[in-house]
Amino acid sequence: MNVQPWVIHPRHRYIPRPHTHREQRSASAPRALTTQQPLTTQQRHIGGAHLGSHDTRDSRTRDPDMQGQSASGSSAEQRSRRPESSGGLWDSVKKAAFVIGSGLFLMAAFRNSITWHLQKFWGASGDFWQKQWTNVYHLFGGNEWALFFVGTMVVPTLAFWLFNALFIVADLTGKPTFITRYRIQMDKNNPVDPVKLRQAVKKVLANQVFLSMPMVVVAYKVMRWHGNPCSLELPTFHWVLLELAISGLLEEIFFYYSHRLFHHPAIYKHVHKIHHEWTAPVGVVSLYAHPLEHVLSNMMPAVIGPLLLGSHLATTSLWFTIALLVTTVSHCGYHLPLLPSPEFHDFHHLKFNQCYGVLGVLDRLHGTDSVFRQTKSYDRHTLLLSLTPLNESIPDKPRKED
Numbered sequence: 001m002n003v004q005p006w007v008i009h010p011r012h013r014y015i016p017r018p019h020t021h022r023e024q025r026s027a028s029a030p031r032a033l034t035t036q037q038p039l040t041t042q043q044r045h046i047g048g049a050h051l052g053s054h055d056t057r058d059s060r061t062r063d064p065d066m067q068g069q070s071a072s073g074s075s076a077e078q079r080s081r082r083p084e085s086s087g088g089l090w091d092s093v094k095k096a097a098f099v100i101g102s103g104l105f106l107m108a109a110f111r112n113s114i115t116w117h118l119q120k121f122w123g124a125s126g127d128f129w130q131k132q133w134t135n136v137y138h139l140f141g142g143n144e145w146a147l148f149f150v151g152t153m154v155v156p157t158l159a160f161w162l163f164n165a166l167f168i169v170a171d172l173t174g175k176p177t178f179i180t181r182y183r184i185q186m187d188k189n190n191p192v193d194p195v196k197l198r199q200a201v202k203k204v205l206a207n208q209v210f211l212s213m214p215m216v217v218v219a220y221k222v223m224r225w226h227g228n229p230c231s232l233e234l235p236t237f238h239w240v241l242l243e244l245a246i247s248g249l250l251e252e253i254f255f256y257y258s259h260r261l262f263h264h265p266a267i268y269k270h271v272h273k274i275h276h277e278w279t280a281p282v283g284v285v286s287l288y289a290h291p292l293e294h295v296l297s298n299m300m301p302a303v304i305g306p307l308l309l310g311s312h313l314a315t316t317s318l319w320f321t322i323a324l325l326v327t328t329v330s331h332c333g334y335h336l337p338l339l340p341s342p343e344f345h346d347f348h349h350l351k352f353n354q355c356y357g358v359l360g361v362l363d364r365l366h367g368t369d370s371v372f373r374q375t376k377s378y379d380r381h382t383l384l385l386s387l388t389p390l391n392e393s394i395p396d397k398p399r400k401e402d
């Protein structure tokens, strides 16, 4: 893979602030405000970009083994379950390539003026983080491979398991109620089947040890080949933000299309069906997948950004950690206050043929969120800013007095 023409070297120093990027990746799909929605719903929603009209020919995948479950769906859902045609998918890809290509072109054209403004805003405050990085670098005696391994494998994996430990306790014990009262599918995983959970944990560990680790070795070789990911000088804060945004966009593109490909009836039953054994997912299910899917759909979409951009280790480490925490949230099964909404991907696990992406941008473009947007889950798909669970504030059935 020749990535040389894409190399952009970090130039300055920065202060990493994961919070800002998490907001950007808050899994709140941009929405068009339509006249069908009640005003209160519109007011709560974040974002409003309408990226294109629905292409009714594409995106109607069905799970050949899940028809029994789909029988309980609404008539709109029933209508949407048609086999996917490859022509429709190709049209969608072309449409997406045009919109995203134009966006990237504009971003490239205005990169210099954008970064100048950001640098002016954030500059002159990177000394603290530069000092920390220099200390860590010398602590490892300048062993850049060891630094790279710790930054891209140990730190994100530890963050993943620590975060998941919280959810595992909640899933197994039903406590603390502060977490479990926010459960999305109220009648599921209460408590979770411990045998099924143990099996998921084992598979995730195997994926991390036997697939993620070797991929990190390859990533190091590639990144060393066209740059120095462990440079002593940190990139600036604004540069990190820009790289996180681009990596997020690339992940959306590569995850969406690889995920849809894995839903193709000819491939689904051999690969992606494993991930969909969980119609009500829990945190660790985020990496519970067939080895092929783990490499192509979990790892590659996240690795592609740092590889193409030649990101600094600090940026890559931060990005992998954010990506793992966000995917955990989107699978955890609880819609907790102040965390990105998991409704979108939870709905994907429930219905199979909706909501394939991470951010929801491409689903809007291809119309693969059309059924989702008619549901209560869509009304709940927002950043929860109060302590009242959304199942209570937006109940499935209207109250009698309504």
Ligand SMILES: [Zn+2]
Residues within 6 Å of the ligand: 275, 281, 285, 286, 331, 345, 349
């Ligand atoms: Zn999933």
Ligand SMILES: [Zn+2]
Residues within 6 Å of the ligand: 259, 263, 272, 276, 348
């Ligand atoms: Zn899927």
